[in-house]
Amino acid sequence: MSDTALLIIDIQVGVVDGELRAARLDTVLDNLNLAIAAARRRGIPVIFVQHEEDERPHGSAAWQLHPGLARQDGDQIVYKRYGDSFCETNLAQLLSAHGASKLWIGGAATDFCVDSTLRNAVSRGYQVTVIGDGHTTVSAFALSGEQVIDHFNAAWGATSATPQPLRVKPAAEL
Template sequence: MTDTALLIIDVQVGVVDGELRAARLDSVLANLNLAIARARERGYPVIFVQHEEEDLPHGSPGWQLHPGLAREEGDACVGKRYGDSFCDTGLSALLTDHGVDRLWVGGCATDFCVDSTVRNAVSLGYQVTVIRDAHTTLSAFDLDAEQVIDHFNAVWSATRATPEPLRVVPAAQLE
């Protein structure tokens, strides 16, 4: 058993490389693969979360995990229908089964699924490390995706009122 798991949220073809391409996608994939390698070196479970909804049906080409991810047989996959990866999923049970109380988190979308999962994980008592250079999003509203990513890295870095520390570090500094 280990105390840490790597959680990769919604890095699916139709989410990050579909009609629109997510910001910094090539570097995000490279940094997620670095995080995957570091997790595997330490024996940490690697867990992929896949979103599904009417426009992204389970099993469809767009629903598939991005082929640029360094997946291996035996990696866990968790399906979800809401932004928060814990909401109505088996994620909590899976983490409990592995004895996990610390998470490394990356994926898409920074401002929706990653943020809601990070905030809920902190509320549930997990010590969370957001991988600063391994999450992405699309441009939305009045901000471009680059601004959104930088904004959330700053917000998470400044967050102090949490039961466990919320850390934001680049993939190369994961420990």
């Protein structure tokens, strides 16, 4: 049993390839698939997280995981209604059942669900490695999606006041 789990958060059609296309999406999908392949080689569980809300109801076309992800039967799915993947879900119990104390995290949206989940994971004592080239968001407010991704990678990479190390690594280095 591995002490690590791979979380891929909200890479859903309506999140990353809907009205707005997420920044660097093709590259992010490629890199998430690299991370999935690395996890499978090491016996690391792959867990997909799917966000449901009024404009993306459970089972709708927009709610579906992106078809570009290398999913397999046996991959686990966590359903959520809030930004933080731990909030009112079975994620903590699932990770405990796998004996996971370390997480590889990628997905969408960088500035919302990915950030919320990784901050809660760090607070819960997990050692988190963000897949630096495996998360994305759309342009919003005054920043492009690319700027948001780069900013969060820099901020997470500079964070040292955590119980366990918080790392940012490209998928090829996992």
